[in-house]
Each structure stands twice: as C-alpha cells, then as structure tokens.
Amino acid sequence: MDVTEVLLPGVGLRYEFTTADGQWIGVVARRLGDFEFVAYPDADPDEVRVLFRLTAEEAEAVIEILGAPRIAERFADLTREVPGLSSGQVEVTAGSPFDGRTLGETRARTRTGASIVAVVRGEDVIASPLPSQSLRAGDILVVIGTQQGITGVEHILAG
Structure with a gap:
C-alpha cells in the first residue's frame, strides 16, 4: 500500500x-x-x-488495539531478516524480585543488551514500555536481542 x-x-x-x-x-x-x-x-x-x-491518548489506545495482534508477527519477520537477532517471551513469575517494581529497575537492556519491546498483561499489550512501566506477576515481556540476551533477561527476572 x-x-x-x-x-x-x-x-x-x-x-x-x-x-x-x-x-x-x-x-x-x-x-x-x-x-x-x-x-x-x-x-x-x-x-x-x-x-x-x-486526542493523543485516544490515538495511542487505537494504536495499541490495532498493533497488538501484529507485534509478534512483525518481530518474527525482523528476526528472520537479521542474523543473530531473536525474539522471546519472558514471564514475570510470582515471587520474582521485580513483581511490583518498574521495568527500569531491572536494568535488563544495560545488563544483557536485549530490549523489552512490549509487556503483555492479560488481553492488553503495552507497546514500547517506558522504564517507569510497573511489572506484575503474570506479565509476559516481549524481548528482542541475542538468544544469550533473552536468557539473561529470564535470569534477571528470576532473581
């Protein structure tokens, strides 16, 4: 188009x-x-x-609604196009030291080089989450990076 x-x-x-x-x-x-x-x-x-x-807020809601079903599809396409780049999903489990804390407090990108590009919370998708985004048990983080970086994010969230 x-x-x-x-x-x-x-x-x-x-x-x-x-x-x-x-x-x-x-x-x-x-x-x-x-x-x-x-x-x-x-x-x-x-x-x-x-x-x-x-309004800007209403447009953001529409973007999330329309973009949510395609986020994983687009990342899968991207990882096929860029050698060494992977996507993964990491759950914030009950008992994680980051349950109730912010994404920025994980320092995941600094520590692993992997980027958290979305937080899936039930039926909601929070695309491009800010460091101030709170994390809750049951959240699924969509992570882009090397396989080693994704595994590093899993270790960080597990404590």
Whole structure:
C-alpha cells in the first residue's frame, strides 16, 4: 500500500492512502498531538470531510488495539531478516524480585543488551514500555536481542 505524506505548514502532517475498496482517506497528525481522520469524496478530491477526531491518548489506545495482534508477527519477520537477532517471551513469575517494581529497575537492556519491546498483561499489550512501566506477576515481556540476551533477561527476572 502506498502512503503519501504531505507537510501542512503550521498544522502538522497528513498521511493519505486509498483503501482496498477504493476510498481515498487521510490522517492528519496535528502538531498539538491530536489526529483527524478525513475522507475525500469522489466528486471533488479537493473537498475534505472530517470523519472524526482523536486526542493523543485516544490515538495511542487505537494504536495499541490495532498493533497488538501484529507485534509478534512483525518481530518474527525482523528476526528472520537479521542474523543473530531473536525474539522471546519472558514471564514475570510470582515471587520474582521485580513483581511490583518498574521495568527500569531491572536494568535488563544495560545488563544483557536485549530490549523489552512490549509487556503483555492479560488481553492488553503495552507497546514500547517506558522504564517507569510497573511489572506484575503474570506479565509476559516481549524481548528482542541475542538468544544469550533473552536468557539473561529470564535470569534477571528470576532473581
């Protein structure tokens, strides 16, 4: 799919594409952090119809909803393309010294070179978690790195 990026001076960026059924739509990413979803009627492509607006927080929720099912698939593709790179899942078990602590406190990336790119908590996926993200028993961490690095993250979480 081709996505066209258009700079809107003083406003932000507009991303445009045509859907599989032929609808021409756009997403305006405004400088202030909110988003507008627009459609271009067939009769006049210069006429823009705003479909709906999302705050930055609402857009983040939509990103997580739409991105969650594909995160593991994309990482699997990436690890096939880059020799030596692996993906793994590491559970925060009950009794882990990091149950109830933050991701940053693990110092996992510094200690192992592996990156924790998502936290799966039940049905929720927290993509690109910040160091301040709290960890709970039962969380599954999606880890990208060497196999040795992933094993290192497992050891850190086990204590």
